[in-house]
Amino acid sequence: xxxxxxxxxxxxxxxxxxxxxxxxxxxxxxxxxxxxxxxxxxxxxxxxxxxxxxxxxxxxxxxxxxxxxxxxxxxxxxxxxxxxxxxxxxxxxxxxxxxxxxxxxxxxxxxxxxxxxxxxxxxxxxxxxxxxxxxxxxxxxxxxxxxxxxxxxxxxxxxxxxxxxxxxxxxxxxxxxxxxxxxxxxxxxxxxxxxxxxxxxxxxxxxxxxxxxxxxxxxxxxxxxxxxxxxxxxxxxxxxxxxxxxxxxxxxxxxxxxxxxxxxxxxxxxxxxxxxxxxxxxxxxxxxxxxxxxxxxxxxxxxxxxxxxxxxxxxxxxxxxxxxxxxxxxxxxxxxxxxxxxxxxxxxxxxxxxxxxxxxxxxxxxxxxxxxxxxxxxxxxxxxxxxxxxxxxxxxxxxxxxxxxxxxxxxxxxxxxxxxxxxxxxxxxxxxxxxxxxxxxxxxxxxxxxxxxxxxxxxxxxxxxxxxxxxxxxxxxxxxxxxxxxxxxxxxx
Amino acid sequence: xxxxxxxxxxxxxxxxxxxxxxxxxxxxxxxxxxxxxxxxxxxxxxxxxxxxxxxxxxxxxxxxxxxxxxxxxxxxxxxxxxxxxxxxxxxxxxxxxxxxxxxxxxxxxxxxxxxxxxxxxxxxxxxxxxxxxxxxxxxxxxxxxxxxxxxxxxxxxxxxxxxxxxxxxxxxxxxxxxxxxxxxxxxxxxxxxxxxxxxxxxxxxxxxxxxxxxxxxxxxxxxxxxxxxxxxxxxxxxxxxxxxxxxxxxxxxxxxxxxxxxxxxxxxxxxxxxxxxxxxxxxxxxxxxxxxxxxxxxxxxxxxxxxxxxxxxxxxxxxxxxxxxxxxxxxxxxxxxxxxxxxxxxxxxxxxxxxxxxxxxxxxxxxxxxxxxxxxxxxxxxxxxxxxxxxxxxxxxxxxxxxxxxxxxxxxxxxxxxxxxxxxxxxxxxxxxxxxxxxxxxxxxxxxxxxxxxxxxxxxxxxxxxxxxxxxxxxxxxxxxxxxxxxxxxxxx
Numbered sequence: 003x004x005x006x007x008x009x010x011x012x013x014x015x016x017x018x019x020x021x022x023x024x025x026x027x028x029x030x031x032x033x034x035x036x037x038x039x040x041x042x043x044x045x046x047x048x049x050x051x052x053x054x055x056x057x058x059x060x061x062x063x064x065x066x067x068x069x070x071x072x073x074x075x076x077x078x079x080x081x082x083x084x085x086x087x088x089x090x091x092x093x094x095x096x097x098x099x100x101x102x103x104x105x106x107x108x109x110x111x112x113x114x115x116x117x118x119x120x121x122x123x124x125x126x127x128x129x130x131x132x133x134x135x136x137x138x139x140x141x142x143x144x145x146x147x148x149x150x151x152x153x154x155x156x157x158x159x160x161x162x163x164x165x166x167x168x169x170x171x172x173x174x175x176x177x178x179x180x181x182x183x184x185x186x187x188x189x190x191x192x193x194x195x196x197x198x199x200x201x202x203x204x205x206x207x208x209x210x211x212x213x214x215x216x217x218x219x220x221x222x223x224x225x226x227x228x229x230x231x232x233x234x235x236x237x238x239x240x241x242x243x244x245x246x247x248x249x250x251x252x253x254x255x256x257x258x259x260x261x262x263x264x265x266x267x268x269x270x271x272x273x274x275x276x277x278x279x280x281x282x283x284x285x286x287x288x289x290x291x292x293x294x295x296x297x298x299x300x301x302x303x304x305x306x307x308x309x310x311x312x313x314x315x316x317x318x319x320x321x322x323x324x325x326x327x328x329x330x331x332x333x334x335x336x337x338x339x340x341x342x343x344x345x346x347x348x349x350x351x352x353x354x355x356x357x358x359x360x361x362x363x364x365x366x367x368x369x370x371x372x373x374x375x376x377x378x379x380x381x382x383x384x385x386x387x388x389x390x391x392x393x394x395x396x397x398x399x400x401x402x403x404x405x406x407x408x409x410x411x412x413x414x415x416x417x418x419x420x421x422x423x424x425x426x427x428x429x430x431x432x433x434x435x436x437x438x439x440x441x442x443x444x445x446x447x448x449x450x451x452x453x454x455x456x457x458x459x460x461x462x463x464x465x466x467x468x469x470x471x472x473x474x475x476x477x478x479x480x481x482x483x484x485x486x487x488x489x490x491x492x493x494x495x
Numbered sequence: 496x497x498x499x500x501x502x503x504x505x506x507x508x509x510x511x512x513x514x515x516x517x518x519x520x521x522x523x524x525x526x527x528x529x530x531x532x533x534x535x536x537x538x539x540x541x542x543x544x545x546x547x548x549x550x551x552x553x554x555x556x557x558x559x560x561x562x563x564x565x566x567x568x569x570x571x572x573x574x575x576x577x578x579x580x581x582x583x584x585x586x587x588x589x590x591x592x593x594x595x596x597x598x599x600x601x602x603x604x605x606x607x608x609x610x611x612x613x614x615x616x617x618x619x620x621x622x623x624x625x626x627x628x629x630x631x632x633x634x635x636x637x638x639x640x641x642x643x644x645x646x647x648x649x650x651x652x653x654x655x656x657x658x659x660x661x662x663x664x665x666x667x668x669x670x671x672x673x674x675x676x677x678x679x680x681x682x683x684x685x686x687x688x689x690x691x692x693x694x695x696x697x698x699x700x701x702x703x704x705x706x707x708x709x710x711x712x713x714x715x716x717x718x719x720x721x722x723x724x725x726x727x728x729x730x731x732x733x734x735x736x737x738x739x740x741x742x743x744x745x746x747x748x749x750x751x752x753x754x755x756x757x758x759x760x761x762x763x764x765x766x767x768x769x770x771x772x773x774x775x776x777x778x779x780x781x782x783x784x785x786x787x788x789x790x791x792x793x794x795x796x797x798x799x800x801x802x803x804x805x806x807x808x809x810x811x812x813x814x815x816x817x818x819x820x821x822x823x824x825x826x827x828x829x830x831x832x833x834x835x836x837x838x839x840x841x842x843x844x845x846x847x848x849x850x851x852x853x854x855x856x857x858x859x860x861x862x863x864x865x866x867x868x869x870x871x872x873x874x875x876x877x878x879x880x881x882x883x884x885x886x887x888x889x890x891x892x893x894x895x896x897x898x899x900x901x902x903x904x905x906x907x908x909x910x911x912x913x914x915x916x917x918x919x920x921x922x923x924x925x926x927x928x929x930x931x932x933x934x935x936x937x938x939x940x941x942x943x944x945x946x947x948x949x950x951x952x953x954x955x956x957x958x959x960x961x962x963x964x965x966x967x968x969x970x971x972x973x974x975x976x977x978x979x980x981x982x983x984x985x986x987x988x
Contacts, residue, residue: 031622032566032569032622033565033566036562038559038562038626039560043559044557044558044560064537065534066534067532067540068531069524069526070529070646071526071529073526076525077592078600078601089591089592090590091591092564092589093588093591094585094588095586095603096586096588098581098583098584098650099567099577099614107571108571108577108581110586122615129525129526133522133524153645153646155563157591169563169564344635
């Protein structure tokens with residue numbers, strides 16, 4: 003580490019970019035808009051994947067894999083779908099390189115042009131529903147509950163590590179059902195799975211809601227979502243679950259024989275969460291010293307740093323440290339002993355703070371004499387000396403990790419509560435967005451025109467119509483027309 | 496299931512293709528050469544991934560993720576590398592679609608042409624070494640031990656499910672070292688990891704060896720491999736590990752400051768195994784009734800099928816079945832109770848045979864009376880009635896699963912031994928390849944010319960120079976020139 007991070011209060015955006023790079027999470031690649039996810043960043047993503055995958059399987063889904071490429075004509079089959087994605091598609095047109103005749107080196111071989119161009123998948127509804135046509139004949143084949151972990155490409159002009167990249171990693175669930183009710187139930191269930199994951203593992207409080215028509219997925223009848231709030235007061239969509247109605251079934255002619263002997267179009271859902279969650283995790287909890295990771299997603303939960311002069315002291319500390327490591331590991335806690343002699347303790351302290359390791363245990367010769375260790379919490383940046391004769395270290399640490407997980411959530415929750423404000427006049431609404439940020443809860447007349455006008459005027463969009471909103475009659479913040487309940491506005495990532 | 500599989504003895508290739516489709520492992524996608532890996536097939540691949548990933552981590556590697564796209568100019572930086580891959584590259588030339596002016600629908604937008612065309616990665620050495628240049632400054636940054644799970648694309652003209660597809664899934668390890676010795680040690684270690692995985696999990700005996708120059712990876716100094724034998728006597732390369740020397744370090748100018756204060760090029764390795772392993776697994780063990788899966792990779796290890804008339808019998812059998820399930824699950828055995836009333840027991844028996852479930856437990860009313868169950872082994876197709884008062888079912892089943900794992904390996908091992916033959920004359924050599932197949936162990940003069948000539952004459956290639964071959968002087972099977980040891984020839988997938 004050369005010098006400290008930029009401060010959040012001075013330049014939140016620069017702070018984020020620098021943190022992502024310095025904490026070894028990700029970096030830009032030589033290919034415009036594509037990122038390299040570095041080993042430390044990827045190990046956090048792997049922990050997210052493992053938990054989500056477990057939750058998907060517990061709700062009856064299995065994984066499969068569909069092709070990276072989609073024939074151009076497939077994309078066009080669902081009208082609003084192609085409209086939503088055509089402008090950001092990477093297109094494969096040739097399949098071979100050759101040496102140029104004029105010494106320019108390797109060039110695309112013009113003779114190896116594809117008959118039909120291929121799209122690199124921006125999402126897989128089309129190729130999957132074209133496959134489902136062969137998999138589904140009767141009600142016995144339903145429900146079909148499939149998920150895929152994959153890379154997708156959306157050619158974005160302005161990119162940011164994790165938040166918006168041309169290629170990103172994600173999972174996309176694609177399910178098929180015999181009835182509308184069942185498909186909606188699945189859509190809601192998966193929104194709830196995402197919310198549970200965000201709250202219990204990412205320590206990230208989220209609002210569950212439905213998107214307005216304007217923000218809906220291209221090809222969906224309804225988009226359910228979870229929305230989180232970042233420390234700069236901007237919202238971030240952290241997962242979406244789409245009720246597709248019969249749109250893709252109709253586009254790809256997927257019908258099933260009903261129990262009663264009829265023939266009907268299948269009902270569909272799709273739902274996804276991506277490496278964008280990494281951006282949300284970083285921005286929600288981290289501080290000016292670096293990452294703050296919830297223990298449940300931290301690749302290293304505890305680091306032990308020896309403070310010593312000379313080999314003999316290190317040797318004695320190591321014996322004790324290894325005892326502690328063994329007892330923590332037996333409890334399933336991931337712990338690392340950093341006995342590198344290439345770096346000083348102070349450097350290591352800063353490094354593990356930057357990397358967001360939830361607990362640091364320091365041990366020096368005095369600690370050995372007194373049978374103590376110094377335990378430092380990353381979330382609160384507090385330290386305490388603990389006497390090992392008075393506690394059982396494995397229980398102490400595991401309780402503390404749980405306490406940290408709760409505390410990180412609680413802090414984010416209180417922030418979100420403080421940053422959610424009702425506005426009843428246009429003046430209040432503009433003021434809040436300009437001077438406070440966060441979620442602004444306000445009445446809206448339900449039209450796309452008004453929503454778009456509000457976006458033009460304030461850069462705020464409707465993040466969602468909360469699932470649990472109360473019925474409340476009021477007047478639209480912009481037009482004064484009647485409304486039956488508030489929606490959440492915010493500027494968003 | 497409509498009718499039985501084709502027989503291996505009549506048409507091995509058709510048997511394979513049909514088995515892959517009927518056992519729900521994979522199917523061809525609408526995109527030429529790309530496959531859909533179906534849920535059952537993918538669940539086997541997930542088990543393979545989990546074991547390999549564990550073994551990679553145990554040997555000190557971490558996962559990361561590098562971009563799907565590679566700038567065309569990068570591919571050209573290592574001369575033999577571009578030669579090896581240029582002819583099978585999918586090329587992205589544009590990044591947007593638009594509606595055509597003449598009503599043809601959606602077309603590639605000619606104005607959205609990329610300044611530099613992008614290659615869809617066929618393998619990632621180039622993009623990874625261009626990144627390593629920034630990651631490696633000094634000996635302290637080495638070794639760098641990184642793996643990636645990813646999809647890659649090689650535009651193949653003739654494809655077969657799992658064995659050769661335009662897109663496939665794989666892992667690719669890319670490591671960087673301070674010395675030649677350490678890099679070679681890593682290369683050998685990873686070949687051994689693959690061999691251990693193949694033998695212990697896939698129940699697939701493999702020969703460890705080194706490739707001849709002709710079969711070497713484009714850009715490597717040496718390619719180590721594991722070679723397996725399929726039931727039709729053809730060989731299949733099941734994993735490769737490459738010693739890259741300093742080739743990619745030189746191509747991408749990756750140098751490190753040595754401990755002694757010098758500046759040297761870094762030494763590299765790369766190693767990969769792919770969904771091709773699925774093809775190997777299927778072809779090595781399966782029979783005319785369907786898949787035979789080694790228990791360690793079987794998604795369902797035990798299936799319980801009730802044999803009943805009416806709800807009351809099913810109810811009584813279910814109680815007992817659930818007891819058995821609970822005790823098997825407590826031992827970590829994956830077990831499924833198939834109480835569907837839509838299919839008859841005979842249909843289910845055939846279905847689970849087709850799917851390769853290692854053990855089937857059948858229970859009827861007579862079994863309930865006698866406190867017995869019927870246990871059928873998939874590998875031997877034998878059945879026995881077992882009295883539950885005389886055994887502990889969890890221990891019995893878990894011992895049996897281990898026995899099956901051993902037996903499947905043993906059978907494949909004996910087959911391989913019987914199908915490995917020495918040839919000392921050209922006549923013998925040709926006869927063996929034509930009439931017996933398998934590995935033919937023979938002397939070779941060490942030249943590429945001879946190897947190529949032998950391939951032209953017999954379609955056999957040198958699969959490898961076995962690691963453990965004995966020194967033995969002899970004369971080349973084709974030219975009669977001197978040789979110091981035998982190599983393994985075979986026709987191969």
